[in-house]
Amino acid sequence: MATLLDDDFESLQQRLLPESTYRVxxxxxxxxxxxxxxxxxxxxxxxxxxxGTDVVPGEVRQFLNESLSRHGFLAFEPGTVSAADFAHLVQxxxxxxxxxxxxxxxxxxSSNVNxxxxxxKKTRMNFIWHIDQAFRPEPPRFTVLFGxxxxxxxxxxLFCNAQAAYDxxxxxxxxxxxxxxxxxxxxxxxxxxxxxxxxKELARQKARFPWIRxxxxxxxxxxxxxxxxxxxxxxxxxxxxxxxxxxxxxxILFDLIKSPEVLTRFQWEEGSVLVWDNRVVQxxxxxxxxxxxxxxxxxxxx
Numbered sequence: 096m097a098t099l100l101d102d103d104f105e106s107l108q109q110r111l112l113p114e115s116t117y118r119v120x121x122x123x124x125x126x127x128x129x130x131x132x133x134x135x136x137x138x139x140x141x142x143x144x145x146x147g148t149d150v151v152p153g154e155v156r157q158f159l160n161e162s163l164s165r166h167g168f169l170a171f172e173p174g175t176v177s178a179a180d181f182a183h184l185v186q187x188x189x190x191x192x193x194x195x196x197x198x199x200x201x202x203x204x205s206s207n208v209n210x211x212x213x214x215x216k217k218t219r220m221n222f223i224w225h226i227d228q229a230f231r232p233e234p235p236r237f238t239v240l241f242g243x244x245x246x247x248x249x250x251x252x253l254f255c256n257a258q259a260a261y262d263x264x265x266x267x268x269x270x271x272x273x274x275x276x277x278x279x280x281x282x283x284x285x286x287x288x289x290x291x292x293x294x295k296e297l298a299r300q301k302a303r304f305p306w307i308r309x310x311x312x313x314x315x316x317x318x319x320x321x322x323x324x325x326x327x328x329x330x331x332x333x334x335x336x337x338x339x340x341x342x343x344x345x346x347i348l349f350d351l352i353k354s355p356e357v358l359t360r361f362q363w364e365e366g367s368v369l370v371w372d373n374r375v376v377q378x379x380x381x382x383x384x385x386x387x388x389x390x391x392x393x394x395x396x397x
Contacts, residue, residue, distance in 0.1 A: 133359035173366030225328035246387025
């Protein structure tokens with residue numbers, strides 16, 4: 096006699112990511128080669144060098160932007176670009192604007208870039224899982240980082256593919272989550288309070304960014320894929336639910352976003368460059384470099 100185990104073996108176990116979707120292969124175009132960084136998120140870019148005086152062919156720009164949508168982030172090998180030419184690399188993905196706080200001032204290399212210096216930036220919000228500026232109705236499309244100075248050990252960045260996290264959800268649970276909305280608030284973990292110590296400026300910044308309502312499950316505007324759209328740094332609560340229900344569901348989703356199946360870890364070298372699709376890739380730094388000195392250049396692309 097057939098047993099439940101025989102008839103429905105897969106339904107008794109946790110879900111796995113579909114191999115056909117997340118086991119990607121390398122590709123090449125216009126002299127540029129892409130190699131998968133991990134099975135679930137990221138790709139390494141080989142064969143590109145940026146000089147501020149050179150014009151990058153349109154075919155290369157198109158290939159990089161299309162690849163970014165597919166892979167979530169692109170990692171450029173050290174030597175691809177200098178700190179002085181970092182802004183030229185950023186322009187391959189769109190227009191950047193300065194977005195910083197007193198702890199992340201304008202970079203000397205470009206007025207559209209800010210510096211993240213571990214000896215200056217004393218806030219630790221970057222060690223919490225987040226989407227950059229998720230408290231805005233339309234967060235930046237892409238974030239770009241350049242490793243100007245890196246510690247001798249530690250200081251990696253973790254990345255999560257929030258579309259892959261959605262694919263691990265039970266379908267019926269996912270269907271329920273798609274009916275829910277959340278409050279995204281810049282002050283959920285005290286971001287502004289820690290960044291702005293002068294009372295009047297703090298009040299001004301808080302007035303600029305009231306909390307917003309977003310779907311808990313969001314659809315990527317270009318790929319059409321669904322993703323979990325909550326993060327530990329800015330998501331305050333699920334609207335319309337009790338605090339207990341909201342906290343428990345968010346806890347499940349936060350744990351899923353941290354699961355090894357949807358993560359990869361990037362190890363910095365001096366001169367490394369990363370660009371990621373901020374609309375789908377969540378990230379957090381790892382504060383394990385002690386008194387080591389780390390300086391990154393950052394650009395955000397609207």
